[in-house]
Amino acid sequence: MLIYNNKMNSSSTSDGSDHEFALNRDQDEEITEEVRRNIRSKISTLSFEDLLKMKEEMGAKLYNETVLGVKKKKIKTDYKRANKNRPRELSSKIRPKQLNRVLNQSSAPMIEQNKPRDPRFDPLCGQFDARTFKSDYKFVHDIRLEEKKQLEKELKSCTDPSRQQIIKKLIQRINNQVREQDKKDKEERKEYQEKKEVKEKLKKGEKPVYKKKSVKKLENLIEKYNELKKSNKLQKHIEKRSKKLSIKEKRKMKSHDVHN
Incomplete structure (x- = not known):
């Protein structure tokens, strides 16, 4: 009772x-x-x-x-087909069997998925430092130079014209990469030197001189001119430049004629 x-x-x-x-x-x-x-x-x-x-x-x-006097009774729904040609009706509340097996830890453990991480956008990898990166991967530059030497040797002994063309393109690409890298290094050294001079003047109590972009551009042109003159490539560079400008001028004239 x-x-x-x-x-x-x-x-x-x-x-x-x-x-x-x-x-x-x-x-x-x-x-x-x-x-x-x-x-x-x-x-x-x-x-x-x-x-x-x-x-x-x-x-x-x-x-x-x-x-x-309310007593809940479980209502069993019959999902049998009224016609054999009709599709079977199923409740949306019924979980799939495979999902049940994964979610039920007693029958099967949870599957751990390894998510890929991109260190460029991952804060756990710290801040990117260009100088440290360059010093750590300095060996890549040496590998390129070594690869260039091997390709040059192969080019001398190669007799296949198609292979020769491929080797020449590879050598040209390495030369371009090395030249661009040297150019960047030179600009960085120059910028570092300018910052160093400004800091020294500030320490001495003098007023530092900050160069304008136009002045820097003019200095770069003068420096490039001197380099081309030393390497006897000045005339070739002038011809190439004039050819480029003439092509550009022709394109402008064509577009002007089309619009008119």
């Missing part, structure tokens, strides 16, 4: 009287409608707050069955 004794003090009543009631229910027998009416009449005088407290102490399931 399940006996529930509940004693509550109602603040809403004027005399502050105690409401006491007992709910007796056999585990094997259901509560009749007459008993349920008596229970409802007894709790009708209780406040809403007291009803909520009673529901919390009893439990929602027992409260609904005792007071309201």
Whole structure:
């Protein structure tokens, strides 16, 4: 026999009287409608707050069955096909079998996926330092020079014209890479030297001179002119430059004629 004794003090009543009631229910027998009416009449005088407290102490399931007579029944849905030619209807709440096997740790452990990391955009790899990177990968420049020597040797002994063309292109590409790298290194050294001079002047208390872009550009042109003159490539460079400008001028003239 399940006996529930509940004693509550109602603040809403004027005399502050105690409401006491007992709910007796056999585990094997259901509560009749007459008993349920008596229970409802007894709790009708209780406040809403007291009803909520009673529901919390009893439990929602027992409260609904005792007071309201509500008993949830599981409704089984039959997903059989009405016609063999129709597709089978399935509930969207049913999980796939494979997903169940993965999610259920008792049957199968969780699969750990290795996510790729790009060190360029990963904060865990720290900040990028160009100078450190260059010093760490300085050996790549030496490898290029060694590769160039091997290609030049192969070019001398090679008799196949198609292979010769490929080797020449590879040598040209390495030369371009080396030349660009030397150019960048030279610019960095020059910039470093300028910054060093500015710092020294500031330490001495002198006013530093900051060069304009136009002045730097002019200095670079003069330096390039001197280099070409020393290597006897000045005339070739001038011819190449004039040819490039003439082609550019012709294109402008053509576009102007088309628009007119």
